[in-house]
Amino acid sequence: MRIYMGKERRLSRIFRSDGMTVIVPMDHSVTTGPMEGLTDMQRTVDSLKCGYVDAIVLHKGIAKYIDNGNLALILHLSGSTVRSMDPNWKVQVSSVEEAILLGADAVSVHINLGAEREHHMIRKLGRISDLCDRWQIPLLAMMYPRGPKISSEYDVEVVAHAARLGAELGADVVKTVYTGDKESFRKVVESCPVPVVLAGGPKSPDVKSFLRMVYEAVEAGAKGVSIGRNVFQAKPPEAMAYALYSIVHEGIDFEEAYKRFTDFASRRSDR
Secondary structure, eight states: OOOOOHHHHHHHHHSOTTSOEEEEEOOHHHHHOSOTTOSSHHHHHHHTTTTTOOEEEEOHHHHTTOOOTTSEEEEEOEEOOTTSSOTTOOEEOSOHHHHHHTTOSEEEEEEEETOTTHHHHHHHHHHHHHHHHHHTOOEEEEEEEOSTTOSOTTOHHHHHHHHHHHHHTTOSEEEEOOOSSHHHHHHHHHTOSSOEEEEOOSOOSOHHHHHHHHHHHHHTTOOEEEOOHHHHTSSSHHHHHHHHHHHHTTOOOHHHHHHHHHHHHHHHHTO
């Protein structure tokens, strides 16, 4: 008889039966302050209850007041601001226990490999992963190469190191950046023993190129995406969510996904 433990049950609310996921992080306002798409948080979250998004990432203060409906909730435990003397130093601002009390399905942490205070962050990652195992709550590690020793944050060797570091210290899912082409990103995925999801980065001015990146990452073995600004700042967010769903869950190529995006957006603008 198979026994289903807590992590497996919770992960099944984030990853669909195909083993893939579309996650939309909305933790950005801690770092930068209010931004377009995150002013009215409930309105944005409501727009994502469209069947195309699987999970959202929030900080604890916002999560208390948001009705996430059918969306899995991932509570973000890390924070820093752009106004800090050291914005790359992500400190712990929430706990695994708070996530459980809020009914979260997972927690996430942000680690900057190569930052001056990297050692503080990886110590926290190790301790948080221990608690996640104890309480059977999945851990998503956002692993980025950033800091004075990093000449290129998209270099395949450092991205692969960042992803592997997350897995080695107990993450159940790793989020990281695209390395620029399918072949190099496949090396990142193949060297990481836990599922890898693609980070979206800043809002892209070229939707088609952005969707091509997503398509190539999935082709390289990524188990989905964790994309914020390119979703919640899209007009409308549902159109981008539909395009991402099409690639991640339906295996549609980026050309067709772009057509679906433009058709969806056009229909909304006609209303």
